Amino acid sequence: xxxxxxxxxxxxxxxxxxxxxxxxxxxxxxxxxxxxxxxxxxxxxxxxxxxxxxxxxxxxxxxxxxxxxxxxxxxxxxxxxxxxxxxxxxxxxxxxxxxxxxxxxxxxxxxxxxxxxxxxxxxxxxxxxxxxxxxxxxxxxxxxxxxxxxx
Amino acid sequence: xxxxxxxxxxxxxxxxxxxxxxxxxxxxxxxxxxxxxxxxxxxxxxxxxxxxxxxxxxxxxxxxxxxxxxxxxxxxxxxxxxxxxxxxxxxxxxxxxxxxxxxxxxxxxxxxxxxxxxxxxxxxxxxxxxxxxxxxxxxxxxxxxxxxxxx
Numbered sequence: 586x587x588x589x590x591x592x593x594x595x596x597x598x599x600x601x602x603x604x605x606x607x608x609x610x611x612x613x614x615x616x617x618x619x620x621x622x623x624x625x626x627x628x629x630x631x632x633x634x635x636x637x638x639x640x641x642x643x644x645x646x647x648x649x650x651x652x653x654x655x656x657x658x659x660x661x662x663x664x665x666x667x668x669x670x671x672x673x674x675x676x677x678x679x680x681x682x683x684x685x686x687x688x689x690x691x692x693x694x695x696x697x698x699x700x701x702x703x704x705x706x707x708x709x710x711x712x713x714x715x716x717x718x719x720x721x722x723x724x725x726x727x728x729x730x731x732x733x734x735x736x
Numbered sequence: 737x738x739x740x741x742x743x744x745x746x747x748x749x750x751x752x753x754x755x756x757x758x759x760x761x762x763x764x765x766x767x768x769x770x771x772x773x774x775x776x777x778x779x780x781x782x783x784x785x786x787x788x789x790x791x792x793x794x795x796x797x798x799x800x801x802x803x804x805x806x807x808x809x810x811x812x813x814x815x816x817x818x819x820x821x822x823x824x825x826x827x828x829x830x831x832x833x834x835x836x837x838x839x840x841x842x843x844x845x846x847x848x849x850x851x852x853x854x855x856x857x858x859x860x861x862x863x864x865x866x867x868x869x870x871x872x873x874x875x876x877x878x879x880x881x882x883x884x885x886x887x
Contacts, residue, residue, distance in 0.1 A: 650818075660807070684837040
């Protein structure tokens, strides 16, 4: 993906034309389906299920870094993430959950959540874009229902 | 690195012979220097500074997943992480901070914090073990002092 100009990056940090602000609340957007609206965030199931269970928890309002949040927002956001983690843990029974905030392309706070299984190589570098696997609509709906049951 | 047996992993999750519990509070351990003791965590500067500014914030007590924490612990831990992020942001002036919890080898909750600069390729996959760069003692001490000033 192309580098942005410093001016474009600065605008994104200010939330101007932030693509996440535009579509993070939708039942379905280009990349994901809404799992749940939580206190400070939207939990979304990624359409790309190459990483089984790949879920994103995105802050409702625009902010870029954790230190921009008021104490109650920060606490509420991580309570949301923990709640989603517990649901994924129950559904997938993994060895470990990954909680990953990057934001190199879109600084809007969003945590990528992956389930890491015991059988997987623990030293393998985590690459969110490693592959693509898209499911049939009914399969997404089944997954969404299973996770929602635990939320 | 070798896979652990399911039994070894289960013990680690219970905190039995957890290497992080053993050395995370030390002024210096094999991998890092203590930056600060915070309310719920220890902030540590990695000795490997291949990723400039690479810092780890590790929970004081043993826990593996965010949902194992009591609400005040969870809120306190992320307040600590946000405080460290603000200090790193002030010292390094990056485009973005990365907040990464994996735990594939040691499940004890610890957040890897990297500073991502505007000049870097935003699509490059983050690999904590990409390279090694060790500094002279005086250089570590300078970095530690600079970050501490902002904490």
